[in-house]
Amino acid sequence: GEDVEQSLFLSVREGDSSVINCTYTDSSSTYLYWYKQEPGAGLQLLTYIFSNMDMKQDQRLTVLLNKKDKHLSLRIADTQTGDSAIYFCAESMDSSYKLIFGSGTRLLVRP
Amino acid sequence: GAVVSQHPSRVICKSGTSVKIECRSLDFQATTMFWYRQFPKQSLMLMATSNEGSKATYEQGVEKDKFLINHASLTLSTLTVTSAHPEDSSFYICSASKGATNEKLFFGSGTQLSVL
Numbered sequence: 001g002e003d004v005e006q007s008l009f010l011s012v013r014e015g016d017s018s019v020i021n022c023t024y025t026d027s028s029s030t031y032l033y034w035y036k037q038e039p040g041a042g043l044q045l046l047t048y049i050f051s052n053m054d055m056k057q058d059q060r061l062t063v064l065l066n067k068k069d070k071h072l073s074l075r076i077a078d079t080q081t082g083d084s085a086i087y088f089c090a091e092s093m094d095s096s097y098k099l100i101f102g103s104g105t106r107l108l109v110r111p
Numbered sequence: 112g113a114v115v116s117q118h119p120s121r122v123i124c125k126s127g128t129s130v131k132i133e134c135r136s137l138d139f140q141a142t143t144m145f146w147y148r149q150f151p152k153q154s155l156m157l158m159a160t161s162n163e164g165s166k167a168t169y170e171q172g173v174e175k176d177k178f179l180i181n182h183a184s185l186t187l188s189t190l191t192v193t194s195a196h197p198e199d200s201s202f203y204i205c206s207a208s209k210g211a212t213n214e215k216l217f218f219g220s221g222t223q224l225s226v227l
Contacts, residue, residue: 004154008152031213033213035218037218040120040220042115042117042204042206042217042218042219042220042221043204043206043218044218045213045214048213048214088155092213095212095213095214096211096212096213097213098145098157099157099216100154100157101154101155101156102154102155103149103152103153103154103155104149104155
């Protein structure tokens with residue numbers, strides 16, 4: 001079946017890089033997403049990657065996809081306190097198909 | 112931008128009562144809205160797809176008589192948890208679709224339901 005897994009918690013020091021990992025089981029996934037949820041707010045789409053890509057970079061964010069191992073990661077460079085939030089990875093078979101979410105990783109950035 | 116408002120953010124109710132959660136798209140019309148549920152330390156799970164003017168489509172294992180969805184207008188969908196029990200305690204979150212693809216999906220801030 002479909003399953004997306006993430007570690008629940010990550011703590012990093014301000015200025016360091018953060019790497020949030022995600023594994024999925026559905027080999028037919030074609031789109032993989034990263035969402036951010038700040039306290040009291042809705043999930044916000046950060047970035048997404050198509051399955052034929054290995055990497056996507058957007059400013060401080062780098063997404064790496066290892067399709068063979070079904071492993072997705074989000075790297076945040078120069079992590080700031082404002083990056084403290086819950087990060088969800090999600091996958092879908094198609095850009096308009098339903099999203100399958102992980103449990104979310106709570107990122108805590110220490111000053 | 113696109114804003115989705117979900118209300119209430121937190122509700123505590125007695126077992127056996129019904130609770131209504133609202134999801135509104137504030138600055139766009141959404142023919143499709145989605146309802147999700149998340150138990151502690153588990154994944155955000157899609158419960159149902161709400162289509163304006165028609166019956167909602169429920170995911171496997173979700174009781175449609177337990178979770179009533181009404182999408183009466185292009186900006187409002189409601190989820191009513193009927194005869195709530197402690198096992199219904201969960202985090203419920205909605206999303207509204209502004210377009211055909213997932214990049215056009217916008218989320219509410221969620222409702223934490225606690226049933227005593």
